[in-house]
Amino acid sequence: MGGAEDLGAPASQEERPDGRPRTGARLGPSGRLRRLAAAFQARFGRPPTAVAAAPGRVNLIGEHLDYNEGHVLPVAIDRSIMVAFASRSDGRVRLYSLDFEQESAFDLEDIQRDPEAPWSDYVRGVAWALRGAGHRLSGLDAALQGDVPVGAGLSSSAALEVAALGAFEAASGLQLDRRDLALLGQRAENGFVGVACGIMDQMAAALSRAGHALLIDCRSLEHEAVPLPLEASGPAGRADLRLVVADSGVRRALLDSQYNLRRQECQRAAELLAADIADRTVTALRDVSLDDLARHGDALPPSLFKRARHVVEEERRVLLSVEALRAGDVEAFGEMLDASHRSLRDDFEVSCPELDLLVDLARAQPGVLGARLTGAGFGGCTVNLVRAESLETFREHVVARYCTETGREGRMYVCRAAGGLKLHCVG
Numbered sequence: 001m002g003g004a005e006d007l008g009a010p011a012s013q014e015e016r017p018d019g020r021p022r023t024g025a026r027l028g029p030s031g032r033l034r035r036l037a038a039a040f041q042a043r044f045g046r047p048p049t050a051v052a053a054a055p056g057r058v059n060l061i062g063e064h065l066d067y068n069e070g071h072v073l074p075v076a077i078d079r080s081i082m083v084a085f086a087s088r089s090d091g092r093v094r095l096y097s098l099d100f101e102q103e104s105a106f107d108l109e110d111i112q113r114d115p116e117a118p119w120s121d122y123v124r125g126v127a128w129a130l131r132g133a134g135h136r137l138s139g140l141d142a143a144l145q146g147d148v149p150v151g152a153g154l155s156s157s158a159a160l161e162v163a164a165l166g167a168f169e170a171a172s173g174l175q176l177d178r179r180d181l182a183l184l185g186q187r188a189e190n191g192f193v194g195v196a197c198g199i200m201d202q203m204a205a206a207l208s209r210a211g212h213a214l215l216i217d218c219r220s221l222e223h224e225a226v227p228l229p230l231e232a233s234g235p236a237g238r239a240d241l242r243l244v245v246a247d248s249g250v251r252r253a254l255l256d257s258q259y260n261l262r263r264q265e266c267q268r269a270a271e272l273l274a275a276d277i278a279d280r281t282v283t284a285l286r287d288v289s290l291d292d293l294a295r296h297g298d299a300l301p302p303s304l305f306k307r308a309r310h311v312v313e314e315e316r317r318v319l320l321s322v323e324a325l326r327a328g329d330v331e332a333f334g335e336m337l338d339a340s341h342r343s344l345r346d347d348f349e350v351s352c353p354e355l356d357l358l359v360d361l362a363r364a365q366p367g368v369l370g371a372r373l374t375g376a377g378f379g380g381c382t383v384n385l386v387r388a389e390s391l392e393t394f395r396e397h398v399v400a401r402y403c404t405e406t407g408r409e410g411r412m413y414v415c416r417a418a419g420g421l422k423l424h425c426v427g
């Protein structure tokens, strides 16, 4: 884990559609650290040893590809979950959430879920996963706080898992490979919390590099930082673009069951195609080409054909997007984003009227190079590539109009591409 980091950078803006600041302006990272350390001291009567922080993420492209073993291209954003901690010698873990103003405690020898404090299950889950992998853990006092919007599809859960893993790692004197750490986060979520997510979010929270997107091969878990042409963000930073996340305000209760259904459909499509493609092994839709689909698509019922087509075409779009970014061709990259949304809407069928409206409004703006839903879908956010000079237009003609037309509270977050898991020294 890295050493202390420069905390001077301003926080990404969260803006109301009318441009007025939100009440209770958001603290920057150093303000959050100070407040968290003070809360820790007040709660536990001693200062924390350090603070582990892990970011939320927005996926640029490669949607619903991680569990099909394809490539994805997420970006960590400058919104994070922070866990201030100090170790204990008695095997007890005491947690305090500043956001929920609630305490939850457990013994490492007996880790159960806490229905009264479900936020604590992610921390309990990573302790369970670490112990299951044979690591000896120290107990902890920990205070938690986050500014990743919850339930918006920006992976606040993965951020919490990865930050908690960072805290247990440091407090217990472990040294975990970052990929293994991400896998432990996923294990916690799949096996303890009970959500069947893929590996993208935890990898992004653990391994991202500031100013870059993270290209992940979700089969081998090989990964590579891809420079982004965003404001002040590395060698390609000349196009003066902004990454704008627009939150539809829609939160879908059925998300888990729909997500699981898509996973099963992809699995089934891969099995049917594998039986039809005799000349080589197909274990996931990753192994299927456009040519395969053209020849063997008849083996699939129409709905599964559409699911498979999304996956196969999206895999190609990810690789073309990386090429376009490397070549500085931001227009071509924007077109990939647009095509991805159409495919998610028509073939994978994970959009909803609100996300479609946000995307249609964005596309009508000349300064928007591309727009698509991001994350699992059925609500949550869109990701937009916007020219810096068009931010005002975006606020007025996309977010404000969305709010008027739907009566919902839409929001926009102008995000920076942040780095992954960090350990901050305090005091």
Ligand code: GLA
Residues within 6 Å of the ligand: 059, 062, 063, 064, 065, 066, 067, 197, 198, 199, 200, 201, 375, 376
């Ligand atoms: C959720 C899951 C990820 C991924 C996306 C869809 O965010 O947690 O693993 O499957 O949906 O791309």
